[in-house]
Amino acid sequence: MNNQELLDNFLNRSLNAEQRIALAEAIDKDLNFKNEYHTYNDLIKGIRLYGTLSIAAEVKAIHKELIPSVLASIAFEADVTIALQLKQKESIKNEILEIRKSMPSSSEFTAKNTLPSERTKTVSMWNFRSLAIAASTLVLIVAGILWIKKDTTQQVIWAEAMAQSFEAIELDAQQLGLADPNQPSRQHHQFIFNLLTQNKIDSAKMANAKYYSLQNKDSEYYLLEGWIHFISKNNTKAMQSFERAMESGDPCLSKLLYAFMKGKDDLDSKKQIEQVKQNEVCQSSDLIKVLIQKMAL
Amino acid sequence: MNNYDTDVQIIDAIKTGDPEGIKQLYHLYYKMIADMILKNSGQLEDAEDIFQDTLIALVTAIRKDGFTLSAKLSSLIYSISRNQWLYKLRGHRHGPFIPTDGFDPAAEVGQIEEKELFEERHSLIARLIDKISIECQKILKEFYFEEKALKDIGVQMNYTEGSIRVKKSRCMDSLKKLVEEDSDYQQNIKS
Numbered sequence: 001m002n003n004q005e006l007l008d009n010f011l012n013r014s015l016n017a018e019q020r021i022a023l024a025e026a027i028d029k030d031l032n033f034k035n036e037y038h039t040y041n042d043l044i045k046g047i048r049l050y051g052t053l054s055i056a057a058e059v060k061a062i063h064k065e066l067i068p069s070v071l072a073s074i075a076f077e078a079d080v081t082i083a084l085q086l087k088q089k090e091s092i093k094n095e096i097l098e099i100r101k102s103m104p105s106s107s108e109f110t111a112k113n114t115l116p117s118e119r120t121k122t123v124s125m126w127n128f129r130s131l132a133i134a135a136s137t138l139v140l141i142v143a144g145i146l147w148i149k150k151d152t153t154q155q156v157i158w159a160e161a162m163a164q165s166f167e168a169i170e171l172d173a174q175q176l177g178l179a180d181p182n183q184p185s186r187q188h189h190q191f192i193f194n195l196l197t198q199n200k201i202d203s204a205k206m207a208n209a210k211y212y213s214l215q216n217k218d219s220e221y222y223l224l225e226g227w228i229h230f231i232s233k234n235n236t237k238a239m240q241s242f243e244r245a246m247e248s249g250d251p252c253l254s255k256l257l258y259a260f261m262k263g264k265d266d267l268d269s270k271k272q273i274e275q276v277k278q279n280e281v282c283q284s285s286d287l288i289k290v291l292i293q294k295m296a297l
Numbered sequence: 298m299n300n301y302d303t304d305v306q307i308i309d310a311i312k313t314g315d316p317e318g319i320k321q322l323y324h325l326y327y328k329m330i331a332d333m334i335l336k337n338s339g340q341l342e343d344a345e346d347i348f349q350d351t352l353i354a355l356v357t358a359i360r361k362d363g364f365t366l367s368a369k370l371s372s373l374i375y376s377i378s379r380n381q382w383l384y385k386l387r388g389h390r391h392g393p394f395i396p397t398d399g400f401d402p403a404a405e406v407g408q409i410e411e412k413e414l415f416e417e418r419h420s421l422i423a424r425l426i427d428k429i430s431i432e433c434q435k436i437l438k439e440f441y442f443e444e445k446a447l448k449d450i451g452v453q454m455n456y457t458e459g460s461i462r463v464k465k466s467r468c469m470d471s472l473k474k475l476v477e478e479d480s481d482y483q484q485n486i487k488s
Contacts, residue, residue, distance in 0.1 A: 004466050038486075043472055044441050046422025049415045050434075051442030052357060053423055059352045062316055066323045067345065074328050184336045215337065 219250035252282035433468035
């Protein structure tokens, strides 16, 4: 075995322990051999760098050639997706309107069981045409559940509060702007709300979990988790999630939703709503202002 | 243009140096990685850099002797890109990124080595390799970078095992001579 083969075997660790120790000692004792070893090591590293640079050049050339068309194709795909979503939304909206037409009893029920002040809000809700899908779905679900269970006025109130919150937050999530620094988070929020309005609960759960698998779970995560539980009709879990959102640093919206779920007439809820109204940070949010105004709190 | 529909076809294309293999990776997975980067505080330029680095690491691994695909190509690309992006985000300069959320990148990227650290003198040597014969470049690259067995290189180049051993040794000697005569390299090792 010549020196080259010996050093190759030493560097690729194919010598046994005894041979390795013997060669290491030889390198250490003989200055010429030590220099030869260092040069040889450098040559191998240089060859590896040469290999890496060749692949980098190959990838770079393909990147340069392909990236404009790949980006154009992604942009086109995004446009088509948005167009399809709009089309689907329109079709769901029409479907819901058809269902509403064939179910006059549910609207009568809502009118009978809603307080006068709330009744005014139910009408005003229809002034927001863009909110029709989310709101009408929820109002129908809530009205249906309450009609079956013949629940109390108290429950009607919180259900309406939650329904109105849902529509206001959905509207907020829709107002995307390119300059918005929280755009990815808002897009995620909107995506989850879209799934919820289509009653795709499992997809919403998975999408939220997937999104947050890449970052720490924050108040936004628990807020969305609360909505998912609420739409799944799991009110206990929804309240727990809103509570965790509060604990994770949201002193405004989560607190308000938690209070709505406990019921507007609950003493603690009143206190919490008052805290939100007194909090300057909360008052700087248009969404909170809209909610408080809509609920005439 | 050939169609590469399966992971195996893409890998075979990359192994044989057919550019369509890498192109297919762009068509299939660039968007997935760009989405991941954009959703995690990155810009489009970051996505381009990370995807290129991912492909360099992946192609290097694929072209090494004995590469076998242990996961889906999409999972592998996602894992490498995610690791690279988290590593960049957290500003680590030394050592690999150690995730804290229970994700084990080693499960999918076991064959992808972390970036090797090179110094200026290695860049000098890499440039000098262009000055040796094409045949020598190929032999040395395949043996030391792609980690192919000398015997297999010999078969591929129609040399007996003994002849390729002598060839490789001569190639290394000619590179060594060039390096030792290079004043920049000598200056570098002295400093």
